[in-house]
Amino acid sequence: MLTQDTQQTFPGATIIRLLRWDKPAGRLILMIPALWAVFLAARGTPPAPLVGVIVLGSLATSAAGCVVNDLWDRDIDPQVERTKERPLASRALSIRTGIVIAIIALCCAGVLALYLNPLSFWLCVAAIPVIIFYPTAKRVFPIPQLVLSIAWGFAVLISWSAAVGNLEFDTWLLWGATVFWTLGFDTVYAMSDKEDDRRIGINSSALFFGQFAPESVGIFFFGTAVLLAWLGIDMQLHFGFWVAFAIAIVSWIWHYSQLRNADLPRPVYGQIFRQNVWIGFGLLAGMIWGLIF
Numbered sequence: 001m002l003t004q005d006t007q008q009t010f011p012g013a014t015i016i017r018l019l020r021w022d023k024p025a026g027r028l029i030l031m032i033p034a035l036w037a038v039f040l041a042a043r044g045t046p047p048a049p050l051v052g053v054i055v056l057g058s059l060a061t062s063a064a065g066c067v068v069n070d071l072w073d074r075d076i077d078p079q080v081e082r083t084k085e086r087p088l089a090s091r092a093l094s095i096r097t098g099i100v101i102a103i104i105a106l107c108c109a110g111v112l113a114l115y116l117n118p119l120s121f122w123l124c125v126a127a128i129p130v131i132i133f134y135p136t137a138k139r140v141f142p143i144p145q146l147v148l149s150i151a152w153g154f155a156v157l158i159s160w161s162a163a164v165g166n167l168e169f170d171t172w173l174l175w176g177a178t179v180f181w182t183l184g185f186d187t188v189y190a191m192s193d194k195e196d197d198r199r200i201g202i203n204s205s206a207l208f209f210g211q212f213a214p215e216s217v218g219i220f221f222f223g224t225a226v227l228l229a230w231l232g233i234d235m236q237l238h239f240g241f242w243v244a245f246a247i248a249i250v251s252w253i254w255h256y257s258q259l260r261n262a263d264l265p266r267p268v269y270g271q272i273f274r275q276n277v278w279i280g281f282g283l284l285a286g287m288i289w290g291l292i293f
Helices: 004-009 011-019 024-041 048-072 095-113 118-140 144-164 169-191 194-200 205-234 239-259 266-292
Strands: none
Touching: 011 048, 011 095, 024 048, 024 144, 024 169, 024 266, 048 095, 048 118, 048 144, 095 118, 118 144, 144 169, 144 205, 169 194, 169 205, 169 239, 169 266, 194 205, 205 239, 239 266
16 A cells, blocks of 8 residues: 555555556456457457557546546545545545546547547447446445446447447347346445445445345346357357356356355455456457457
8 A cells, every 4th residue: 555655755656546547457347348349249350449449448437437436435435444545535635636637537538439430429428427427326226236337338339339330139138248247246346345335324236135145146147147148149159259158157156156155254355356357358358269260
């Protein structure tokens, strides 16, 4: 952890923490559905400039979302063990600085969106309200992780339409798989904070499902698997995809078995979340392999 003296000497380090670039797992896991979509839509060979725009766009959008989230939660985060040292929660950065950085990140994402076709551009615009108001969902909606999952789903819609100019049946299969997958790994993430969330009085899927949270995660991962299998059959993906798919299935079963342990150490929830990043990239590699070989 950075000391206060270090943050004052290197203010850029505090901004990096605000953007969460010091914790790449959360940034990469947004990028994964976008890459799934662009490679599947383009049958494994999307234009390199488009891939670059999607990668940079997902980084900018994720950064903006993190800052907006921390602005909304600046008075809640100090009460949660995992988030109390975030720059806005600890007052290492001012609210004005946070707003400026959020606007810069959104502007960067907006400039990149100009490269896209009209359908993709307007899908980007449609995603903005979800990104901005997602953090309020935990105050008024019993399953705020569903709102996050819908926000994640926009990555599929934007990237797929950017590659081929329209949305197809297979797009919605991938969208559904992404929503289920996000509900799964973000419920796991919420399980580590459930005691703090209950004490503060905010909502989460972990609290909503209560003792059945492990089963809900298992159902979400099962839904992900069903839709990905349907997608693989419909797109006639070859052997490589099914190898990656089988590895993902085994991993999700293992995660479910771990979550059923009532005495699971708190750090394990974060480990399961980070492991889903590697599962996602493994599936991406399998999709590419299944398309071009």
